[in-house]
Amino acid sequence: MKKSVLLIGSGLGSLATALRLTKHGYDVKIIEKFSTPGGRLNIIEKDGFSFDMGPSFFSMSYEFKELFDYIGIENPLQLNELNPLYSVYFEGKEKPFMMHKDLKKLEKEFENIEPHLEQKVRKYLDAAGKLFHDTENIVVKQNFNSKLHYLQQLTRVPFKHGPKMFRSMWSELEKNFDSEEVKVIFSLVSFFLGSTPFQTPAVYTLLNYTELVHDGYWNVQGGMYKIVTEIKKILEAKGVQFVFNTEIVEIEEKDGKAVAAISKSGERYEADIIVCNADAASFRGQVLKRKEYTEQKLDELDWTLSPFTIYLGVKGKLENLHHHNYFLGNNFKEYADKIFKTSVSPNKPYYYVNVSSRSNPGCAPEGHENLFILCPVPDLRYKPDWSDSQDLAATIIKDLSERVGYDISSNIVTQTILSPVEWQNNFNLYRGSGLGLAHGLNQIGGFRPANKDEKLSNLYYVGASTIPGTGLPIVVIGSRLVTERILQDHGTIH
Numbered sequence: 365m366k367k368s369v370l371l372i373g374s375g376l377g378s379l380a381t382a383l384r385l386t387k388h389g390y391d392v393k394i395i396e397k398f399s400t401p402g403g404r405l406n407i408i409e410k411d412g413f414s415f416d417m418g419p420s421f422f423s424m425s426y427e428f429k430e431l432f433d434y435i436g437i438e439n440p441l442q443l444n445e446l447n448p449l450y451s452v453y454f455e456g457k458e459k460p461f462m463m464h465k466d467l468k469k470l471e472k473e474f475e476n477i478e479p480h481l482e483q484k485v486r487k488y489l490d491a492a493g494k495l496f497h498d499t500e501n502i503v504v505k506q507n508f509n510s511k512l513h514y515l516q517q518l519t520r521v522p523f524k525h526g527p528k529m530f531r532s533m534w535s536e537l538e539k540n541f542d543s544e545e546v547k548v549i550f551s552l553v554s555f556f557l558g559s560t561p562f563q564t565p566a567v568y569t570l571l572n573y574t575e576l577v578h579d580g581y582w583n584v585q586g587g588m589y590k591i592v593t594e595i596k597k598i599l600e601a602k603g604v605q606f607v608f609n610t611e612i613v614e615i616e617e618k619d620g621k622a623v624a625a626i627s628k629s630g631e632r633y634e635a636d637i638i639v640c641n642a643d644a645a646s647f648r649g650q651v652l653k654r655k656e657y658t659e660q661k662l663d664e665l666d667w668t669l670s671p672f673t674i675y676l677g678v679k680g681k682l683e684n685l686h687h688h689n690y691f692l693g694n695n696f697k698e699y700a701d702k703i704f705k706t707s708v709s710p711n712k713p714y715y716y717v718n719v720s721s722r723s724n725p726g727c728a729p730e731g732h733e734n735l736f737i738l739c740p741v742p743d744l745r746y747k748p749d750w751s752d753s754q755d756l757a758a759t760i761i762k763d764l765s766e767r768v769g770y771d772i773s774s775n776i777v778t779q780t781i782l783s784p785v786e787w788q789n790n791f792n793l794y795r796g797s798g799l800g801l802a803h804g805l806n807q808i809g810g811f812r813p814a815n816k817d818e819k820l821s822n823l824y825y826v827g828a829s830t831i832p833g834t835g836l837p838i839v840v841i842g843s844r845l846v847t848e849r850i851l852q853d854h855g856t857i858h
């Protein structure tokens with residue numbers, strides 16, 4: 365008889381796990397708190413515009429290919445490589461810096477401020493690339509049975525990378541580059557981990573290698589939400605059932621096993637195996653009531669920054685904006701050091717703007733653009749009150765208008781704002797943290813909440829806060845790791 369699997373949550377980690385498990389003959393059901401599938405990888409459709417709610421691009425595109433190869437289906441997604449990768453605007457400088465993968469072009473971009481850039485970048489990326497390839501299979505694409513198992517694995521990483529564990533990404537950049545602008549731009553990858561370069565260990569310079577050399581950045585033709593709609597179509601054809609607007613608040617246990625998940629309104633969902641795609645740390649605390657994850661202990665963990673997001677449908681074309689843009693001030697260190705641990709909104713915010721109507725004209729009516737603005741802000745531990753959301757949005761829109769020379773405010777057709785409160789409430793993101801648990805060395809690998817439960821033998825986890833970590837390709841890797849565990853414990857059905 366087929367074994368049944370209940371997935372709690374329908375984020376990418378869950379959808380990818382469901383795909384893999386159906387291939388092995390499991391009978392899968394997905395229960396989701398929100399009204400639509402995808403979790404953070406979601407969509408807002410309003411007044412003729414559509415917006416990617418969260419992710420707008422990704423690295424390691426080959427992980428999506430691996431996923432569809434795994435189930436023997438041709439990849440239904442048409443991926444577009446970002447070229448240039450993005451543009452960066454510094455306050456007071458009229459022209460943005462374009463981030464090119466072609467290092468000769470990149471050198472030209474910085475010719476007046478960082479001499480011999482190509483040579484310096486090659487040396488820097490060479491070291492980052494070695495680190496990536498020396499750790500990818502040992503640290504990222506591995507299940508760990510214990511902390512000891514993880515530490516044993518780490519001993520296989522060549523010793524020469526050791527110092528990068530102990531210094532920050534910023535110090536590594538200071539060793540390699542002279543100009544502030546180059547250091548700041550190369551350090552932006554730390555924000556993809558939801559942190560700052562001053563807190564992020566230098567090992568993550570490997571992300572510069574993934575963006576500039578290895579596989580670059582990609583988005584999806586038709587919008588990022590296509591990832592969800594295409595996977596959902598395949599799952600439904602395979603008989604997977606989806607239940608929306610249903611939050612699981614309790615797990616019924618018997619003889620060391622999870623026997624059923626109970627929803628807020630009291631429905632009981634039985635299954636042979638349960639996979640939790642809700643946050644792997646806060647679910648253990650809030651739903652399983654584990655003493656290792658009380659509210660106080662959860663608050664003591666390192667969480668990634670919260671997103672403050674604005675979705676604007678704008679009349680007219682903002683010719684000065686590129687597809688992916690960063691708008692920065694000129695007090696980077698001071699900003700990064702202070703802003704994320706205060707209870708006040710920044711008065712000169714740093715932010716990212718994506719205009720997906722540039723490559724997907726269907727996302728906005730003709731003669732209009734859809735702007736997605738993301739400003740990293742303190743999580744709800746530091747700033748619980750977001751009644752100033754409208755003011756912060758207005759500050760950002762005013763700043764953007766000035767910097768691109770277009771009166772955005774008078775041309776807004778539609779506007780949606782999501783503060784950390786909405787991000788928390790919509791998707792159960794702990795304290796509104798955007799990317800889940802942070803990726804310091806004490807919270808990765810064997811030190812991250814495991815993808816197999818400590819107490820219940822048929823309960824597993826997939827998603828941003830379990831191994832290997834956050835980001836779209838990384839949770840796809842996580843779906844492979846959790847599937848391996850399930851197959852090891854329960855076998856293939858056919």
Ligand SMILES: Cc1cc2nc3c(=O)[nH]c(=O)nc-3n(C[C@H](O)[C@H](O)[C@H](O)COP(=O)(O)OP(=O)(O)OC[C@H]3O[C@@H](n4cnc5c(N)ncnc54)[C@H](O)[C@@H]3O)c2cc1C
Nearest residue numbers: 373375377397403404418419420612642791827828835836
């Ligand atoms: C603003 C923003 C921008 C981002 N940009 C990028 C990017 O450009 N590139 C990139 O690679 N990554 C990006 N990320 C990160 C990426 O979105 C995540 O790492 C990834 O989507 C996490 O997937 P997940 O599997 O953990 O599921 P999640 O997205 O966390 O989904 C989990 C689902 O579980 C549901 N759920 C939670 N608790 C329960 C419960 N008790 N009962 C039922 N359902 C429950 C939630 O409602 C949610 O739908 C971004 C994230 C944010 C917030």
